[in-house]
Amino acid sequence: MHIPLAEPPAAAGAEHLEQQQAAITRLGHELRALVEATVRTAASADTLHRVADGVRHVTGQLTGRRRARTEIPEVDGFPGGPRMYSPVVGAGSPLAPPVRITPTDDGLIGHCTLGIAHEGPPGYGHGGMSAMLLDELMGQACTAAGTPGLTVSLQMRYHQPIPLETPLRIVGRVTGTDKRKIFAAGTITTQADPSTDLVTADAVFITPDPDRTRALFPGLEEEA
Numbered sequence: 001m002h003i004p005l006a007e008p009p010a011a012a013g014a015e016h017l018e019q020q021q022a023a024i025t026r027l028g029h030e031l032r033a034l035v036e037a038t039v040r041t042a043a044s045a046d047t048l049h050r051v052a053d054g055v056r057h058v059t060g061q062l063t064g065r066r067r068a069r070t071e072i073p074e075v076d077g078f079p080g081g082p083r084m085y086s087p088v089v090g091a092g093s094p095l096a097p098p099v100r101i102t103p104t105d106d107g108l109i110g111h112c113t114l115g116i117a118h119e120g121p122p123g124y125g126h127g128g129m130s131a132m133l134l135d136e137l138m139g140q141a142c143t144a145a146g147t148p149g150l151t152v153s154l155q156m157r158y159h160q161p162i163p164l165e166t167p168l169r170i171v172g173r174v175t176g177t178d179k180r181k182i183f184a185a186g187t188i189t190t191q192a193d194p195s196t197d198l199v200t201a202d203a204v205f206i207t208p209d210p211d212r213t214r215a216l217f218p219g220l221e222e223e224a
């Protein structure tokens, strides 16, 4: 079984998919603004109750078909394509900063800014967020290198706290391979000072064998 890296959504209904992605992106943006307002507000209990009623009403409007757990959304490509609902890069996810990723000669660079919703120590990023950012960047670097894999080991080193509301730079790159094992490294710095490492990580990824891949990802199309 060859695992084809996904192309961006194309062909049948490309215009429809673009419109869908634009709408998903817009809703994700508004939801992130709601999350940020929610974790910053000092509104009264009455106001919070009123807003909760309004949000419940809005949630009730997202009716219709719901995708199954293992289904890959039509707006996505996997592995290697867009992930609209990823908690790291998904423009449609209120959990995602979201990270914007660009390729480099050596791997991938991600840019994002964490908000108060991602707080660990007051004013600084949650250590779990740093792990998630680096896991994603290193994982995507594996895919970009043509060797997609799942994380089996992630070693984090926290050198300095990550400031919130400050543009960040996240680097992920593959450092070696050994059969199905892929070794990767990653770094988080601020964009303003890319030579001072705030968090660094090393990880091992494994490309599952074909049977395991089919079992884990039944929605993945097989290439003849």
Ligand SMILES: CCCCCCCCCCCCCC(=O)SCCNC(=O)CCNC(=O)[C@H](O)C(C)(C)COP(=O)(O)OP(=O)(O)OC[C@H]1O[C@@H](n2cnc3c(N)ncnc32)[C@H](O)[C@@H]1OP(=O)(O)O
Residues within 6 Å of the ligand: 003, 079, 135, 136, 139, 140, 143, 148, 149, 150, 151, 152, 153, 179, 180, 181, 204, 206, 207, 208, 209, 212, 213, 217
């Ligand atoms: C389509 C493919 C995936 C695409 C994903 C794209 C995601 C992109 C987004 C990224 C999102 C972010 C990413 C995420 O969030 S990924 C989500 C978090 N990760 C997981 O859920 C993975 C859970 N683990 C598994 O499912 C299995 O372990 C898999 C299927 C991965 C391998 O089970 P399998 O049964 O196939 O493997 P094996 O046991 O034969 O071992 C094979 C080799 O590996 C060696 N080994 C094992 N463990 C370790 C270790 N800890 N350090 C060093 N080496 C280790 C082992 O000794 C052996 O070596 P050797 O004896 O051959 O020398």
